[in-house]
Amino acid sequence: xxxxxxxxxxxxxxxxxxxxxxxxxxxxxxxxxxxxxxxxxxxxxxxxxxxxxxxxxxxxxxxxxxxxxxxxxxxxxxxxxxxxxxxxxxxxxxxxxxxxxxxxxxxxxxxxxxxxxxxxxxxxxxxxxxxxxxxxxxxxxxxxxxxxxxxxxxxxxxxxxxxxxxxxxxxxxxxxxxxxxxxxxxxxxxxxxxxxxxxxxxxxxxxxxxx
Amino acid sequence: xxxxxxxxxxxxxxxxxxxxxxxxxxxxxxxxxxxxxxxxxxxxxxxxxxxxxxxxxxxxxxxxxxxxxxxxxxxxxxxxxxxxxxxxxxxxxxxxxxxxxxxxxxxxxxxxxxxxxxxxxxxxxxxxxxxxxxxxxxxxxxxxxxxxxxxxxxxxxxxxxxxxxxxxxxxxxxxxxxxxxxxxxxxxxxxxxxxxxxxxxxxxxxxxxxxxxxxxxxxxxxxxxxxxxxxxxxxxxxxxxxxxxxxxxxxxxxxxxxxxxxxxxxxxxxxxxxxxxxxxxxxxxxxxxxxxxxxxxxxxxxxxxxxxxxxxxxxxxxxxxxxxxxxxxxxxxxxxxxxxxxxxxxxxxxxxxxxxxxxxxxxxxxxxxxxxxxxxxxxxxxxxxxxxxxxxxxxxxxxxxxxxxxxxxxxxxxxxxxxxxxxxxxxxxxxxxxxxxxxxxxxxxxxxxxxxxxxxxxxxxx
Numbered sequence: 001x002x003x004x005x006x007x008x009x010x011x012x013x014x015x016x017x018x019x020x021x022x023x024x025x026x027x028x029x030x031x032x033x034x035x036x037x038x039x040x041x042x043x044x045x046x047x048x049x050x051x052x053x054x055x056x057x058x059x060x061x062x063x064x065x066x067x068x069x070x071x072x073x074x075x076x077x078x079x080x081x082x083x084x085x086x087x088x089x090x091x092x093x094x095x096x097x098x099x100x101x102x103x104x105x106x107x108x109x110x111x112x113x114x115x116x117x118x119x120x121x122x123x124x125x126x127x128x129x130x131x132x133x134x135x136x137x138x139x140x141x142x143x144x145x146x147x148x149x150x151x152x153x154x155x156x157x158x159x160x161x162x163x164x165x166x167x168x169x170x171x172x173x174x175x176x177x178x179x180x181x182x183x184x185x186x187x188x189x190x191x192x193x194x195x196x197x198x199x200x201x202x203x204x205x206x207x208x209x210x211x
Numbered sequence: 212x213x214x215x216x217x218x219x220x221x222x223x224x225x226x227x228x229x230x231x232x233x234x235x236x237x238x239x240x241x242x243x244x245x246x247x248x249x250x251x252x253x254x255x256x257x258x259x260x261x262x263x264x265x266x267x268x269x270x271x272x273x274x275x276x277x278x279x280x281x282x283x284x285x286x287x288x289x290x291x292x293x294x295x296x297x298x299x300x301x302x303x304x305x306x307x308x309x310x311x312x313x314x315x316x317x318x319x320x321x322x323x324x325x326x327x328x329x330x331x332x333x334x335x336x337x338x339x340x341x342x343x344x345x346x347x348x349x350x351x352x353x354x355x356x357x358x359x360x361x362x363x364x365x366x367x368x369x370x371x372x373x374x375x376x377x378x379x380x381x382x383x384x385x386x387x388x389x390x391x392x393x394x395x396x397x398x399x400x401x402x403x404x405x406x407x408x409x410x411x412x413x414x415x416x417x418x419x420x421x422x423x424x425x426x427x428x429x430x431x432x433x434x435x436x437x438x439x440x441x442x443x444x445x446x447x448x449x450x451x452x453x454x455x456x457x458x459x460x461x462x463x464x465x466x467x468x469x470x471x472x473x474x475x476x477x478x479x480x481x482x483x484x485x486x487x488x489x490x491x492x493x494x495x496x497x498x499x500x501x502x503x504x505x506x507x508x509x510x511x512x513x514x515x516x517x518x519x520x521x522x523x524x525x526x527x528x529x530x531x532x533x534x535x536x537x538x539x540x541x542x543x544x545x546x547x548x549x550x551x552x553x554x555x556x557x558x559x560x561x562x563x564x565x566x567x568x569x570x571x572x573x574x575x576x577x578x579x580x581x582x583x584x585x586x587x588x589x590x591x592x593x594x595x596x597x598x599x600x601x602x603x604x605x606x607x608x609x610x611x612x613x614x615x616x617x618x619x620x621x622x623x624x625x626x627x628x629x630x631x632x633x634x635x636x637x638x639x640x641x642x643x644x645x646x647x648x649x650x651x652x653x654x655x656x657x658x659x660x661x662x663x664x665x666x667x668x669x670x671x672x673x
Binding site for chain 1: 302347405406408410412434438479481482557
């Protein structure tokens with residue numbers, strides 16, 4: 001592997017936000033293709049992060065910083081990937097529901113989905129049903145993922161699904177949900193397409209939903 | 212836990228947060244109340260000066276009594292002797308046979324009966340486990356009703372927005388046969404939304420309670436490293452600012468409304484991102500919180516029998532014992548979550564409820580200390596028995612043999628042979644036998660049939 005890809009991969013693993021943009025541009029200057037940088041630089045780094053996280057050797061703040069580094073690099077690569085017609089697995093739109101500021105799990109899902117080859121649009125936290133609806137219309141995702149930590153806020157997932165139905169866009173997107181108080185039974189009850197109990201299985205579920 | 216100069220530094224820094232960073236109150240009515248009292252409001256953010264906050268909280272009483280429908284069960288909050296209440300807010304039950312499962316209304320009735328029967332629970336509770344088989348919009352009515360019917364201990368009210376709070380006031384009015392507002396008939400739990408904010412729903416409930424002059428616990432559960440700074444001192448600063456802002460609102464609405472300063476803030480596990488309530492950080496926070504309450508002259512709520520374990524095992528036992536001892540020793544005034552909690556608040560366990568109540572009794576007895584007086588010094592009986600004597604049959608012993616020592620209800624004290632013969636039951640299985648017996652033997656305490664009918668009618672109407 002070329003030195004520069006090795007450096008990109010290391011910057012991802014170390015979550016080096018100061019260097020990742022320059023390194024991505026250096027790699028492009030060296031005439032490497034966006035797809036190659038993605039696969040052999042970014043993904044190679046994220047694979048390592050995923051393994052180390054599972055083994056308990058990397059801590060959540062470190063993992064999220066790696067994911068942030070990947071996003072910064074992807075902002076440069078995304079237009080180039082689109083130009084060259086590289087097919088990503090799909091687009092995942094994520095958010096923590098209204099009234100809920102607990103987004104660690106959702107952030108880990110974003111990281112895992114990116115690692116799995118999805119384009120991820122993260123809306124953040126405290127997202128009202130209308131916010132999700134607008135974003136679905138604007139970004140046209142394949143999968144919408146919602147998270148909640150509180151029993152009081154998880155009901156907002158149902159309102160979001162209703163809002164999608166009323167706007168006539170429910171059929172265009174698969175909905176997956178998760179969070180500590182959420183269950184498969186709750187997902188069935190509110191008409192979600194899937195439930196995942198942790199970040200890794202959420203990425204697997206997203207893959208299933210788009211296949 | 213904290214020295215005087217540490218407390219003052221935390222206070223000063225939180226005053227800076229209140230004045231410069233502000234606290235979010237996403238509710239027009241609440242914002243209007245702040246503005247009416249000359250508090251600076253910018254958008255949904257409220258900026259309090261130190262004088263405004265301190266003047267408001269000085270009006271909150273240091274002590275108050277929550278009345279029960281059986282006055283023998285009234286509780287005094289604020290004298291440093293913990294008032295204990297069951298777990299609150301668990302969505303799941305952990306069952307010894309199947310593990311995690313959703314809670315049902317049938318569970319809730321059983322738990323309400325158990326809360327009545329267990330000797331160390333002072334309040335009958337609310338939302339012990341959230342029934343998943345009931346319509347979410349009205350389930351608070353069923354829970355309030357269950358606690359009122361199955362127990363004559365003081366009940367905890369609902370904070371399900373203004374509707375839940377109003378229903379609580381109306382049902383309390385029926386139960387006590389009086390207009391709500393004269394004296395505390397319940398208590399509600401208002402949670403902040405850390406960092407530095409509240410949800411509109413909680414503010415609605417807070418305002419209903421304050422308008423009716425009913426006590427509220429304003430409490431934070433900030434998580435060090437995500438919804439709060441990773442340093443515990445930083446968590447104390449921001450939660451202090453957000454809680455004092457909420458408490459100020461109660462006093463602006465109705466000066467003298469009883470309000471409890473609450474916190475169960477703790478850390479996250481940095482490897483998984485999960486909430487941790489079984490570690491030493493939680494207990495440090497309980498102690499620090501009690502110190503801050505004394506500094507502000509407010510009654511405190513914190514602690515409980517808390518654990519991250521998913522089953523009533525050794526981890527659940529040592530973690531719960533640790534947090535309960537810290538809670539008692541810190542002089543916390545009101546303790547929600549004193550029984551039943553597993554899985555970092557996610558689950559409730561019948562067996563754990565029974566075991567925690569046992570720990571509560573043990574710790575309560577320990578804190579009574581050793582009374583030293585003429586009678587307990589026992590000189591005459593020491594003289595009577597003399598060197599080499601035995602005290603077993605002395606009247607000094609006989610008179611006290613049923614009362615002097617704490618008696619466990621679950622702990623194994625029989626010999627090992629009888630334990631073997633009984634099939635080697637562990638604590639969890641002995642606890643199961645106890646709760647099943649208590650629930651089977653339960654009888655609702657007597658209630659005036661007219662009141663009972665009115666309650667049924669009210670719940671049915673909604």
